[in-house]
Amino acid sequence: MASYLRPASLSTAICQALLKGGSDPTLKNLAGENFLFSVLRGAAMEGCKDSQLLISLALKHNLDLLSRNCNGLTVYDEARKISAPISVIRLLKKKTQEQQNIFLNQQNRKLLNNVTIQYNCGPDESHKMIPILDVGSWKPGRKVRLFICGQTRVGKTTFANTLKETGPLATLQYYLTGPRIPSSTKGVVCSQACLEGTSLVIWDFAGQMEYCFTHSLLLSTSGPNTIYCVMFSLEGIESDQYGGQRSAVEQLLFWLRFLSITHSSQSKPHVIVIGSHIDRLPHENSTLIAKQFYENVMKREIELFNCFHVQFFPLNCRNLSDVNAIREPLSKTVSQVLQNTTKEVIPEICKLIMEQVSYLRLQKVRFQRWEEFAKSILQVLPNPIYSTTLLTAVEYLHNISELLFLPQYFLPGKLFDTHPGQNISTELPNNMVSALIILDMNWLLQDIFGVFGNFALSPASGTNKERWHREELAAALNLTNGDVEGALDLLEAFQLVFKTQEGEYVVPGWLKKGGPERSGGCENMRGIGYRWKDCNRGMFSHFLVGRLQIQLICMFGTERCSFWKGGALVVTKAQLRIEVSEDRRNLYLIGGWRLKDAEGDCYHLLEKVGKEVEILLRNEHGQHYEKIHLCPTELRNLTVSSEVAALVGFVRSAGIIEELSGFSFQQILEAEKQNVPLCGKWSMQPWEVLFPQHDTRILSSLGMNCSSRWLEGSTLSTLCSLLDTRSPVELDWKRLGELLGKASNSTITEVEEEARNKGLSPTNLILIKYPVILYQLIQCLTQMDREDCVSAINNMMMQLKDKVENQ
Structure with missing residues (x-):
């Protein structure tokens, strides 16, 4: 708990006192993490020297850096994942490798009495000659x-x-x-x-x-x-x-x-x-x-x-x-x-693993998932070991470039350790089953990847298929019957292909070049963009966009999604268009809707897909990108220009050529605080860029000093239902209009007619016409003796506070 405190200097002081007083730094929470994980995240967010100092202090207490959280990650893995400061990553890497080497060499005591690997045979295979490989026939090199x-x-x-x-x-x-x-x-x-x-x-x-x-x-x-x-x-x-x-x-x-x-x-x-x-x-x-x-x-x-x-x-x-x-x-x-590489003697267990790898290669085994690989290793070791010991040894071999181990394809699951010798199928967690060990690199790089990018399958060849049957995919990759299952399984694990529920395959790398022209069917538009903080470096890779397309089809299904090279369209009540700019420096999510009740659907689409984008970016690019909220006027102009070009028969690319302008959330918040429009190419009000009744960030940030324009949607609906009904003593929306803006009788009549003609709430129209901060709104409602309305606003603020604290 102390490690979560801010500022970091306060956290450091309390943690130092606790450690000095004899607290146990190895205690873990339900996520399987000790306090070092929390301090690490603080250092990544703030880059604070105090947090980095606390990490150094914690390491002096000989914490086990090889232990893993519920996602199967060590502290060093987590540091790389969240892009912690370079100095922290280097320190954790050094200490982790030191512990790896000490730990693995300790395991040698179990192996000293037997220096050869015996390949076990089944009862019906005893007549076959199985090679016995002497330890040392594999020679590690730099x-x-x-x-x-x-x-x-x-x-x-x-x-x-x-x-x-x-x-x-x-x-x-x-x-x-x-x-x-x-x-x-x-x-x-x-x-x-x-x-x-x-x-x-x-x-x-x-x-x-x-x-x-x-x-x-x-x-x-x-x-x-x-x-x-x-x-x-x-x-x-x-x-x-x-x-x-x-x-x-x-x-x-x-x-x-x-x-x-x-x-x-x-x-x-x-x-x-x-x-x-x-x-x-x-x-x-x-x-x-x-x-x-x-x-x-x-x-x-x-x-x-x-x-x-x-x-x-x-x-x-x-x-x-x-x-x-x-x-x-x-x-x-x-x-x-x-x-910068380790020069220690290779631990004996690593030598034994490489002997088995050599044997598997002789048997023309091209790749294995972790479960299968672990079984093949454990059955030939002279003494049983823990699964996490084997994992540590494999990671060690990968770090010194002796194995190609790909653990980044974890599935959700909980990592745990058991006693050695336990059945491997029950010992291994789900999130390790999909990890990959590549044994035959030439097969992967030439027979699979060499064909995967073949010109005959590329968009340039005119092949515009978006879905492939299994037989078509096998024929395109020149796969024989014996290779089909394994190769397609591998490509799915790499997220280069995706098998739909209908049994068809989507291959992002083979999608056609252009997407559909933009449609003006949406009267309302909002969007967010992701771009590099440093405009001189970085780009959104083809693979990242392909992985996003696969995530979209997983979330929304094939009926709601359509794809093209570098983009996608998701259609629900609203629609969301995802595309990369032609220079690949920007990734845009552009939403639109027509019906009023679809506004929330558009917001949730942007939120849901935006979170997936940010997960991919955070895992691959750390904090090098920034998120901006796009200008609705510019989005509408973009659509109109696209439609005009189509009407006059001008063939143009569906891609976005010029960088779209936008505003960071901090800019929007500052404009709202100062009650001024957003500056830039387009003069916009803050509430015109965000979704006022759905996005509660402004409300959470400003509290009772926030404008009534940002009332949360369900609370606004409650106020409208309470005040739209005419009160016998005129303590309804009419009185609210008088108190908020000294509304005259003619103004009240205009609002009443507009509400009746358009089917709108008169209370909502009054709040739009006379926006005030929530503190003033509560004062007016209190003056009207409408405690029911005041209670609704207070409940909204309490719920927001609880939400922030839980996050």
């Missing part, structure tokens, strides 16, 4: 991954092939035969090169945009032992007469922004930027032109470049001497990356 990204045809594969040419014989052969011109890469091609005694695992990412869905997924598995290489073509940059400069800038910035949102480690990544095809520039000053071009781009986009440690090299990828010039700086970068 590995660094080099992710090579860039547009198609910029020389990524040529560079990778040339980089692998080492030794006198290979060099001689290279000069005799020359570099082979590679075919266009599909998916990701993995290969290895030796660099200064270190194994460099090269991932050559295809450059076609059809692969962006899978690239978003794979780049997020980077980890701390990863170096990036971004390549772009220098051809034509000496002038922009034919668009060469613009093309080069677009290539470079797209991939840097792409990396800035997919890089999973909290440390600053190393990026080697290569300008290829320098041989196609004027020979006398090609290097000078290339370097000047790069410096100009870097100065203009300094905030984006500051996200990385960047080195730039202009070269001809087919020239061995050019590529050799990169080896020394690349070696230094590799050394810097390895300085």
Whole structure:
């Protein structure tokens, strides 16, 4: 409880006193979390030095950093999830890895008496020869991954092939035969090169945009032992007469922004930027032109470049001497990356796990879910272990780049531990069943992902199918009968495809290019937008939008949803259009409704979908985005211009080209406090941007000083029902109008006629005509002796207070 107090300095003082007095810091709440989780969240929200100091203090009490909450997350996992301050994440990472190593080495005592793995056979399999793998046949090595990204045809594969040419014989052969011109890469091609005694695992990412869905997924598995290489073509940059400069800038910035949102480690990544095809520039000053071009781009986009440690090299990828010039700086970068990795002896249990992984690969097992993998490991270990011990060992192997473990696909469930030797199917919680361990990377990267982004299935090919039958999907991916179930199961786990209740598949990455034109059928419009706080970095990835589309179909079903590339439409009583701007820097949720009773439906649509968007953004992008409330006038103009373009036969993109203006909630709140319109391109009143009777944030923030325009909907309805009925002593809406605004008889008559003609509440019309703060409204109602109305307002305020306290 003390850790939740604010300000953080007060929390720190009380927590220090409690810890000094002998309080038990290991106690957990019902979510399975000790007080360190609470302090961590405080540090993430405020970035407060006091919170960070309290975390350091707590760690001195030897808290178990390997224990997990009900969602299966350690404190370090939670820190990464909520984007805690970098210093906190690094501290927790260091302490967690130290505890991992100590804990796993303690388990070695159980394994010392048996140093071989016996593969157990069933009764009917005793005649088969099962290999016994000696511990030590798997040799762990220091590995660094080099992710090579860039547009198609910029020389990524040529560079990778040339980089692998080492030794006198290979060099001689290279000069005799020359570099082979590679075919266009599909998916990701993995290969290895030796660099200064270190194994460099090269991932050559295809450059076609059809692969962006899978690239978003794979780049997020980077980890701390990863170096990036971004390549772009220098051809034509000496002038922009034919668009060469613009093309080069677009290539470079797209991939840097792409990396800035997919890089999973909290440390600053190393990026080697290569300008290829320098041989196609004027020979006398090609290097000078290339370097000047790069410096100009870097100065203009300094905030984006500051996200990385960047080195730039202009070269001809087919020239061995050019590529050799990169080896020394690349070696230094590799050394810097390895300085942050653990050098301890690999725990014995990790060696045993890797022996079993080697055996599974020999059996052509391509991937396993956690439950199946855990069973295969536990049945061959000489002594039983806890499931959480195995999980810790697998995480350790993933951290040192020996396994590809994907735990981010957790299902809701509760993590718990049991005694070793208990049946694994009952021991493992639901939220671990969907975690994935990839054993056959080439199958995943080539046979599956290499086909998934194939041009023949892309929107550019003219394939406009939105739903696929199982047989069609299997044929499109070239899957054989033995591969169909496993491959589709894997793609569903990755959220690259979604199986509907009707048995059809939605594939966001294969959706058609454009969405429907905007319709003017909605008289009322509201919207929210998400954009990057730093306009020079970041973008909304294809994969994020695809995952949102899958979430929409889960929430609303197939009948209410329609999708297109980069967008979706949800229709209930109201409608909600979701789309990404053409530059992918903004994500918009635009709602509309016609009937008055559909206003609440539009609000709830925006709230429900907005929360899903924020969960995706928070998990992937931390706090780098901001939420804005869009201007209704601008939204209506956007719809009208779209309709006019359609009427005159002008074919235009359904996407939003120019950035829409909007207001943050803080701006709206400040305008309401000062009783002034919102400043900007469009002059708007605060209540015209939000949903006054549904959105209670302004009411909660200002309390009794809030305008009566923001009365909560059910409370307003209660007041209207109580005051609309004529009172014998005239203590009804007419008297309220006199007290609020000195309404004359003619005004009362006008309100009465408008209410009768339009079927509206006269009380509501009076409150709109004479808005006052709630304190004044209560005074007027008290003067009228309408305690029933006063009680309704007080109850509303009490409920809001309880709601805030519960949150």
